Amino acid sequence: MKHDSDVIIAGGGLNGPALALALASAGLSVTLVDAAPARQRATDTFDGRAYALAIASQKLLRAIGVWDGLAEQAQPMMEVKAADGHAGEGAAPFFLHFDARELDQAPVGYMLEDRYLYRAFLDAMEASDKITLLHETQVTGQQVVPGGVEVSLSTGKTLTAKLLIGADGRRSGVAERAGITREGWGYGQTALVAAVEHEKPHNGIAQQFFMPTGPLAILPLKGNRSSIVWSETEENAKTISALDDEAFLAVLRPRFGDFLGEIKLAGPRFSYPLNLTLAKAYVAPRVALVGDAAHGVHPIAGQGLNLGLRDVAALAEIVVEAMRRGEDIGAEDVLERYQGWRRFDSTSLALGMDTVNKLFSNDNPLLKAGRDLGMGLVQAIPGLRRGFMQQAAGLSGPLPRLLQGRAL
Numbered sequence: 001m002k003h004d005s006d007v008i009i010a011g012g013g014l015n016g017p018a019l020a021l022a023l024a025s026a027g028l029s030v031t032l033v034d035a036a037p038a039r040q041r042a043t044d045t046f047d048g049r050a051y052a053l054a055i056a057s058q059k060l061l062r063a064i065g066v067w068d069g070l071a072e073q074a075q076p077m078m079e080v081k082a083a084d085g086h087a088g089e090g091a092a093p094f095f096l097h098f099d100a101r102e103l104d105q106a107p108v109g110y111m112l113e114d115r116y117l118y119r120a121f122l123d124a125m126e127a128s129d130k131i132t133l134l135h136e137t138q139v140t141g142q143q144v145v146p147g148g149v150e151v152s153l154s155t156g157k158t159l160t161a162k163l164l165i166g167a168d169g170r171r172s173g174v175a176e177r178a179g180i181t182r183e184g185w186g187y188g189q190t191a192l193v194a195a196v197e198h199e200k201p202h203n204g205i206a207q208q209f210f211m212p213t214g215p216l217a218i219l220p221l222k223g224n225r226s227s228i229v230w231s232e233t234e235e236n237a238k239t240i241s242a243l244d245d246e247a248f249l250a251v252l253r254p255r256f257g258d259f260l261g262e263i264k265l266a267g268p269r270f271s272y273p274l275n276l277t278l279a280k281a282y283v284a285p286r287v288a289l290v291g292d293a294a295h296g297v298h299p300i301a302g303q304g305l306n307l308g309l310r311d312v313a314a315l316a317e318i319v320v321e322a323m324r325r326g327e328d329i330g331a332e333d334v335l336e337r338y339q340g341w342r343r344f345d346s347t348s349l350a351l352g353m354d355t356v357n358k359l360f361s362n363d364n365p366l367l368k369a370g371r372d373l374g375m376g377l378v379q380a381i382p383g384l385r386r387g388f389m390q391q392a393a394g395l396s397g398p399l400p401r402l403l404q405g406r407a408l
């Protein structure tokens with residue numbers, strides 16, 4: 001059966017474009033459909049969103065050809081420090097400290113603003129003759145047909161392909177229409193996200209303060225700027241969000257502390273309600289899910305996008321190998337290989353972050369003693385600490401080629 005393209009991807013956030021580029025690099029034809037206008041996120045002003053990219057993710061970006069254009073905008077993270085914190089008291093002594101020099105390769109990771117990453121993906125997709133981009137268009141329906149899948153669009157058009165990818169985020173319509181159910185829960189927390197400018201240099205150090213109401217991450221951006229991801233109870237967050245910028249800073253300052261000198265806002269503020277949502281399956285006939293469509297996690301360890309890029313790398317490798325062997329890339333056994341590779345890893349990481357958040361977002365003295373002991377052990381035993389760092393860098397477990405920086 002002749003198809004419009006080999007693969008249709010629903011969702012042009014970050015994971016959809018990364019997968020489109022990976023597949024196109026191996027010669028597959030891809031149609032990417034996104035509901036949003038193309039340049040909406042590729043603005044010149046910082047919109048507050050930034051990602052902590054693990055080294056493995058950076059290697060993938062290099063392998064799919066977008067890293068060279070991004071390297072200058074990426075802030076290397078040299079150290080990660082974590083401590084208990086209370087408003088007004090500043091942070092307690094650090095109970096965890098990861099230093100890039102302990103890994104064979106520095107840095108620990110990179111901070112990159114969304115606008116640069118998104119634009120790099122968009123430019124690379126526009127330059128590829130293997131990728132057709134349909135923006136301001138929604139996928140509204142899908143149906144398995146002999147030898148493929150037929151996808152309906154909001155424009156009234158239908159397209160066919162061998163495989164449909166759901167990269168359409170936490171409320172994935174592709175998953176829902178395929179009958180994939182989800183499990184998860186709300187955290188009763190909201191993340192307040194903004195960029196701040198500070199007097200003193202951050203020296204590439206990322207900090208995480210565990211407050212009783214939720215963690216505050218201070219992540220280094222280029223220049224004397226940092227991105228904050230400040231999780232608060234829904235109620236507190238609502239009150240804080242309603243404040244004007246000066247009043248917002250007055251609440252932030254005692255939590256942030258003065259280690260970077262005077263702080264001020266360097267852009268607009270955002271808030272994201274936090275919840276965990278895990279798809280019960282990553283595949284269905286002629287369908288596979290990647291990124292937040294498969295697993296929406298707590299931002300506590302900044303792993304959401306990194307997890308998605310691991311899906312991208314595994315799925316691209318399996319699909320390209322299947323194509324080279326002459327297999328049907330949308331066949332059930334091909335998709336099962338992907339699910340087998342990724343589902344356990346994502347679910348265990350998502351639940352791990354859930355536990356860390358629960359363990360740290362409170363003031364219970366027993367839990368506090370337990371976590372101090374646990375963290376003290378991690379800090380004291382170099383082998384264990386290196387293990388954690390390898391895990392955070394995305395360098396542990398069976399790694400797909402793209403995460404090793406190798407072409408498909």
Ligand SMILES: Cc1cc2nc3c(=O)[nH]c(=O)nc-3n(C[C@H](O)[C@H](O)[C@H](O)COP(=O)(O)OP(=O)(O)OC[C@H]3O[C@@H](n4cnc5c(N)ncnc54)[C@H](O)[C@@H]3O)c2cc1C
Nearest residue numbers: 011013014015035052138139168169291292302304305306
């Ligand atoms: C506060 C916060 C901080 C975070 N910090 C980090 C961090 O430091 N590091 C990190 O790795 N991750 C981080 N994350 C997670 C990261 O932002 C997400 O994991 C990532 O953006 C998900 O990308 P995605 O492409 O899977 O989905 P999305 O970005 O949600 O994209 C989905 C796309 O699908 C499109 N779409 C939806 N429905 C349709 C349809 N029917 N038809 C066509 N298109 C459709 C939408 O327009 C959208 O463009 C953070 C998240 C939050 C909330």
